Amino acid sequence: MSERAPEQPGREDIVTGIMRQWQQVHPGLDLEPIGVIGRINRCAALLQQAADAQLRPQQLTRAEFDLLGTLRRSGRPLTAGELTRETFASGAAVTKRLRRLEQHDLVERRIDERDRRVAHLTLTDAGRELADHTLPDQLNREQALLSGLPPEHREQLAERLAELLLLLEGSIGQISRAAN
Amino acid sequence: MSERAPEQPGREDIVTGIMRQWQQVHPGLDLEPIGVIGRINRCAALLQQAADAQLRPQQLTRAEFDLLGTLRRSGRPLTAGELTRETFASGAAVTKRLRRLEQHDLVERRIDERDRRVAHLTLTDAGRELADHTLPDQLNREQALLSGLPPEHREQLAERLAELLLLLEGSIGQISRAAN
DNA sequence: CAGGATTATTTTACGAGTGAAACACTTGCT
DNA sequence: AGCAAGTGTTTCACTCGTAAAATAATCCTG
Numbered sequence: 001m002s003e004r005a006p007e008q009p010g011r012e013d014i015v016t017g018i019m020r021q022w023q024q025v026h027p028g029l030d031l032e033p034i035g036v037i038g039r040i041n042r043c044a045a046l047l048q049q050a051a052d053a054q055l056r057p058q059q060l061t062r063a064e065f066d067l068l069g070t071l072r073r074s075g076r077p078l079t080a081g082e083l084t085r086e087t088f089a090s091g092a093a094v095t096k097r098l099r100r101l102e103q104h105d106l107v108e109r110r111i112d113e114r115d116r117r118v119a120h121l122t123l124t125d126a127g128r129e130l131a132d133h134t135l136p137d138q139l140n141r142e143q144a145l146l147s148g149l150p151p152e153h154r155e156q157l158a159e160r161l162a163e164l165l166l167l168l169e170g171s172i173g174q175i176s177r178a179a180n
Numbered sequence: 181m182s183e184r185a186p187e188q189p190g191r192e193d194i195v196t197g198i199m200r201q202w203q204q205v206h207p208g209l210d211l212e213p214i215g216v217i218g219r220i221n222r223c224a225a226l227l228q229q230a231a232d233a234q235l236r237p238q239q240l241t242r243a244e245f246d247l248l249g250t251l252r253r254s255g256r257p258l259t260a261g262e263l264t265r266e267t268f269a270s271g272a273a274v275t276k277r278l279r280r281l282e283q284h285d286l287v288e289r290r291i292d293e294r295d296r297r298v299a300h301l302t303l304t305d306a307g308r309e310l311a312d313h314t315l316p317d318q319l320n321r322e323q324a325l326l327s328g329l330p331p332e333h334r335e336q337l338a339e340r341l342a343e344l345l346l347l348l349e350g351s352i353g354q355i356s357r358a359a360n
Numbered sequence: 361c362a363g364g365a366t367t368a369t370t371t372t373a374c375g376a377g378t379g380a381a382a383c384a385c386t387t388g389c390t
Numbered sequence: 391a392g393c394a395a396g397t398g399t400t401t402c403a404c405t406c407g408t409a410a411a412a413t414a415a416t417c418c419t420g
Contacts, residue, residue, distance in 0.1 A: 013346040013349060026312075033326060035341075040223050040341060043224075043345050044224035046345075050352050061376080063377090073198065091379095092379080117384060117397070135209075136209060148351070149340075158215035162195065164219075168226045172229060173226065243406085270407070270408055272407070295416065
């Protein structure tokens, strides 16, 4: 399917070529941000595509699975608002996703008695089982993807990304008040 | 919701906390993929949010700007199909975006005379000006975000991401026929 | 040189996400 | 107590993206 040119198996990633094109069109422009940010975006797109494909048979969206995972790892009921903040999503989106998850009997809703505005969401047994089955599966396939990288490079990548993310949370995250 | 310690300004990124939660719930599970992939996804989300905000005043979507940029850096007319592959998007999405860009007189369409199925798209003068004004702007703000990282860390990050992307293009990209 | 296979692009029908307004409560002020 | 202000969640109207079907042209191949 790819016998293009006398090209080596995998010499360059897509972004390298993109940067070369820009350099020819705008010589002298500092393209470093593309080398970092463009690659992050492409990697994210590919990885999300892979995750979506893996969740499709379970009839779950990545965003829905994110909710299940957030409930699972928190180990206690969360309110809709907490889920909104934890999953970095809009309130409207969370409402819709919760409706679907409730319809499929994966999460349950309990109205707070003190303050009847707030809803506490919990995983049902089915929801917990689904999460507990799906997460390790997901991690295995992801680890398989990453295994093509030498372990010390994976580790370095994680460290550098942590630095960057911390930085971005500081400079961009202000509005979204990511309440940790 | 988080009684963690006399919290320092920015000691940990969000993902570190998420990993700690998982470790408590599923001890023994290998969470390394979260450290890499989870962080890539979060970084991408934040960076895209920043880019969207910056493009809003220009009345452009990030995806639309991606089309303009692709045409600009290619330096020649591209067909709709080429744009589809280059921008990593679905055909339908490209059709819609091109319609909008044509309506705003940013790109022009010319039907190929040999094969009247194919459309060649070009930037108009306005489109080129917009791209030439917006890209450096974008790069400057992105460089400003990254400038919080030591230069050698930025470089290392770009290198490691290039390795990863190359790997992912090999293992995931098969379907999407990225004909380069 | 006719008619099916192939290719390039658009249309259609629909699902998912969004911001703003609405709704449903509780809190605090007087 | 009464009511304005505040808070948590849902609804509404809309945009954007997608997969699959439709359209439109070209390429074979006998």
